[in-house]
Amino acid sequence: MPQYDIIVVGLGVTGLAALAELARRGVRALGIERHAVGHDLGSSHGETRMIRLGYFEHPSYVPLLRRAYALWRELDTVANTRLLHITGIAEMGRPDSDIVAGTLAASRMHRLPHEVLDAAQAMRRFPAFRLPQDFVCVVQPDGGFVAAEAAMTTFAAQARTHGADILSHAEVQSVKPGNGGVQVATSRGDVDAKAVIVAAGPWVTQLVRGLPLRVTRQVMTWFEARQPELFVQGRFPVFLLASRHGNHYGFPSLDGRGVKIAKHHHFDEAVDPDRVERAISADDEAAVRIALSEFIPAADGPLAAAKTCLYTVTPDHDFIVDRLPDAPNIVVASACSGHGFKFAPVLGEVLADLATKGEAQHDISRFRLGRAG
């Protein structure tokens, strides 16, 4: 008999959420992680992750987002913590930009609360911004952020509380069908289960071959604000800004000084996740500062901190969440393309369903393997 019902390979936010959900359901589950849980070499670190309901990427994400919001709130209650912070989100750009047009389409289709401000109104509401006259600003009151490291710690604690085992500092070398289940070879010995969820983030293609994924280097930067009072939570929103310099995003200051601002996709530079350059260059900083100096000059102070991070990107930027066609007891989850964190608790439900029942309660048809795109 297999030692576990389900093994989860990779304990970033996706694997941890799945492990916590499996354990909550009373499933005998083991999570295996190559590094320490909560490390900063993958995709899930860096203080904050944006969450929003009117989803510019596609309106069909909205039902999953509603469930994700409900589950983040539930987790905050159950774990007596505060992971979800509602600050409102301001999405700015020309009316035909992907962010503004896509957010409005999703918000209108799903009748979500939102306001559309012209540039002057937006600058009165959020005085840190300097916007050209032809920009508009869509404000969604439900937007905000999730505390990233705290979310991982909380999922791990929930998993342990409900009886899951966690094996850290163990590298999974292979995941193969066998013995009526799935065999997992690790640097600390072999272990088997009825089914396995592979949530190995940027390293997933080392364990599951043939997935259409690119890993890209990303940079997160924190700047010392020149006028810190403009960036405090309550006065400064989470934001997305589409301009000729690309799509930038940022968060209110959590320590009263450093404002986190970054460029979505950064240089879109494909990298090997084991050999990525972790040092931050002048070009990295300049790619963010160009938008700061033009649109948010009050944040254009000295660089306070910077970190690299990795996106794992599909060709259509939708996730991959599916059972392998030739080994249905192996479930693969690549929920990134730069926007997967906010979905972690609902993907935890989806992955637990796929691994234990073979199908999910939520509509995940966008995430099928082998789709066109």
Ligand SMILES: Cc1cc2nc3c(=O)[nH]c(=O)nc-3n(C[C@H](O)[C@H](O)[C@H](O)COP(=O)(O)OP(=O)(O)OC[C@H]3O[C@@H](n4cnc5c(N)ncnc54)[C@H](O)[C@@H]3O)c2cc1C
């Ligand atoms: C800079 C940046 C900004 C982002 N902003 C947002 C945002 O605002 N909102 C949002 O919703 N999303 C955002 N995202 C995306 C989101 O963070 C990711 O979708 C999410 O963190 C992916 O988590 P993961 O668990 O799939 O991957 P990871 O966090 O990379 O976890 C994978 C884990 O698997 C482990 N692993 C890999 N191989 C093995 C092996 N062989 N054996 C054992 N363990 C292994 C790794 O060590 C790692 O811990 C952002 C991502 C980045 C990088």
